[in-house]
Amino acid sequence: MVQTVVAQQADISRQSVSNHLAVLRDRGFVKEPNTEIELTAGGLLLLDVIESCLQTVSVEELSSLTRSDHPIGVLRALEGQPYRLSELESAVSSSPSRPTIGRIIKTFTEYGWSQDNGGKQQITPAGTRALNAYVDLATAVEQLIEKAPWLQRLPKEDATFPIPELADAELIISTPTRPSSVLWTALKLYDRQTSRFRGFCSIFNPVLFHAYRGLLELGIECEAILDLPTYVEAAENPQTQYVVHGSTYSNYQPLVLDRAHTLGIGIYDTRKVAIGAYNESGSGKHIAMIVTSNERLVEWGINLYESYRAQARSASELEPKRV
Incomplete structure (x- = not known):
């Protein structure tokens, strides 16, 4: 889509x-x-988390919360305990003025997020839900931005992981x-302590191949999926x-x-995964990778590998003319 159409x-x-x-x-x-x-994959995930947030708060309410640091600061303060308006001025870390606090509380009252209780403002269940929805959104966006170099390269159809778990993943970029x-x-x-290694490789790299040959020499169970260009070069x-x-x-x-791809997967037993993504098929330039032992991300990585395994076939079945 071009800018004019947008x-x-x-x-x-x-x-x-x-x-x-x-x-x-950016x-x-x-x-x-x-x-x-x-x-990008990150853009698609961003839409998902925004849509999820909008199931709890409206566009207008979300806009009000994100207009400055003050509204969310006030709502966070009220989550801890009720406050008089005069007390909120020092309770909120962003230090809003008293008139600003008054306008924010008026808006919160209109949205049903806070109510007066004996001269103090108290958060309501609706206010708590709004705060939680905002926190979930902010946490997800923070991870999507932090892991953007990887998400820019990851195939969009593979972006099916739980976003909050990305906080437990290390990002490495070439x-x-x-x-x-x-x-x-x-x-x-x-890792010589690995009892089973599975990998998906879309880059021909003899150095990496020879390093992991050590696992084969040790008798460790190994399986590798090669995309077609990598298979041809290796053969x-x-x-x-x-x-x-x-x-x-x-x-x-x-x-x-039986096709070119831009993905790399390494699975070390069921305790660690490494997922790499590339700019171009087989080029290996400007790679981004995450490494994690987070259980839910490991499970996602294994399922991702299995989805490609279901599409692959044994190298022995490949027609000779492809070699």
């Missing part, structure tokens, strides 16, 4: 659209390949000044043919996804 559908000026898109692009929620605007940071992390993840290189031949090691099963 302006028409949103019924706002092109300049406003341009300004908003600049912010969304936060990693949209990208513009070939002059067209499209949502850049022009640190091109090997992700590879180095992947090498450090090599054509005499030094890496063991990666595509299941007969080389009895404890190893290679599988092939």
Whole structure:
């Protein structure tokens, strides 16, 4: 979608659209390949968390809460205990003026978020629900922005994880000044204590292959899914043919996804996962990866791997003409 179409559908000026898109692009929620605007995985997740918040509060109420730091500060203070208006001035960390507090309380009363109780303002159940909805939204947005380099590259259809759990994930990014940071992390993840390793690889990297060959030499159960370009390169290189031949090691099963991809997955037993995403099919440039032992993210990573495994086939079944 181009900016002109966005302006028409949103019924706002092109300049406003341009300004908003600049912010969304800076936060990693949209990208513009070939002059067209499209949502990233983070952008899609952002829509989901906003829609979830709007099931509790209206657009007008959310706008009122986020207009400045004062409204949410007042609501947080009231969650702790009732306050007189004169007491709120010092109870709120953003230090709003007394007239500002008065306007905020008036709005809260209109929304049914607070009520007078013996001269003190007290939060209502509706106010608590509004506060919780805002906190959930703010927490999710914080993680979506923090993990934006990864989410910009992650296939949108794979963004099915619980967002709050991302706080337990480490983000590693390769850049022009640190091109090997992700590879180095992947090498450090090599663990002889692993009893079962599963991986999905979309980049031909002999260094990484040879490092993880050590697991095969130790007799550890291993399985790898290679996308098609990676399979072809590995099969054509005499030094890496063991990666595509299941007969080389009895404890190893290679599988092939019959297309190019931009994803990497490493599963270390059921205790840790590493999920990498790339800019272009097989190029391996500007990789972003998360590493986590969070149980829910590990479960998501395993399910993600299994979804690609269901689409793959044994390397031994691949037609000879593809080699």
